[in-house]
Amino acid sequence: MSKEINLIYSKKKNRISQERLIKIVHRIAYACVGITALFAGGIYYLNQSVPLPALQKQEATITQNLTLSQQKILKLMLIKDRLTQINTIMNQRKNLDETIATIISALPQGVSVNSFALSTGKIDITVSSHSLLAINQFIDFSINKLNNKELFSTLTINGIVADAKSQTYSLILEATPL
Amino acid sequence: MSTTSSNKPIPINETTFRILYFRFKPYLISTGVVLICIILFFQFIIPQIGQWFSLRDQVIAEQQKIDVLNQNLSIITRINNATLDRDIQITATALPSNKDFAAILSAVSNAATTSNVSLGDYSFQVGSLSDTPTATQTTLQLVLSIKGGITDVERFIQSLKTQVPLSDVTSVQINSASSSTVTTVFYYKPFPQLSFNSTAPLIGVTAQDDQLVKSLQAFGGESSITGPLTIPIPTAPPSPATAQ
Incomplete structure (x- = not known):
């Protein structure tokens, strides 16, 4: 008897638990449908709100306008190319006139240039004067320029020649320009 | 007696399926809905999210291209x-x-x-x-x-x-x-051989x-011109937009 009573109680308890489980499963199903619908709606809205076609249309319009001005664009590109090249040339010019001007300005009174050879890698100067003092002044100038690294990077005195006949002194210098 | 009957194998037949159907009937629709939702999520929603990211990148690239084009147009319009x-x-x-x-x-x-x-x-x-x-x-x-x-x-x-x-x-x-x-x-x-590319940024x-x-x-650049200059500017090269 007592066994049967227990059996009835167990069945009832089991049924209640089953009903709860069904409810839980239903709720999970509703939640899944809701989440899926929410995501689907959200993604649809996001994809619809992407302004790609409008941007592509805008791009086509601007490109068409640019195509009408392509002659101007090509001219501008040509000018830019030429100006870049010209700028490079002007910056890389050796400015030998400035080197010559510096040397001329440093020539003391009574000193004349007998020979002068200037290229990008070498300067050969032969100067002459009746005064050894003036020759010395020019040597001082050259040494100053070398020490201050203003005009020469190396300097060699190849010779000082005295010509008794003409009473002149000649200085032969060899230098490397900066 | 009950121990012996529980050890017996369950026969797989129509009756068994019927019993199972009636026992799990309240769960069937809900479980099916959950499964369909999971399939939809992985098969459609996740790829759509990926596509959205890809579209967003395209929009950013397109926007940058338009900015360059607008800048080019602005530069070229200003020049006489x-x-x-x-x-x-x-x-x-x-x-x-x-x-x-x-x-x-x-x-x-x-x-x-x-x-x-x-x-x-x-x-x-x-x-x-x-x-x-x-x-x-x-x-x-x-x-x-x-x-x-x-x-x-x-x-x-x-x-x-x-x-x-x-x-x-x-x-x-x-x-x-x-x-x-x-x-x-x-x-x-x-x-140089010049070619027109509208998307290349102009300076x-x-x-x-x-x-x-x-x-x-x-220096006398203009005055020293003796004759007409022949500058190789192509007349109508195909633009990227029209080529597409």
């Missing part, structure tokens, strides 16, 4: 066609596309006149005329004899620096007070460029 033509003339005279002997001789003559120097003999080192010009920068060497000393040479070089076509003195040889030799190179560069003429053009104009 006549100014462009003038600048081309000036720059092409300063840096010719080929060996322009007449312009070189004119520059040398002008430099000699301006610096008050008498010129002697001159010789060009022309090089091969049969070579196909390339887009690299090339030079034409000219050896000039000057009847003058170091000060005359200095004046001449200074004057030649402000002449077009652009040149550079590479060596000076002063033999006496009345005889000097100056080696000069004159620059030229063939025109307009800057203030520095404008200053350089003005300097070249002061």
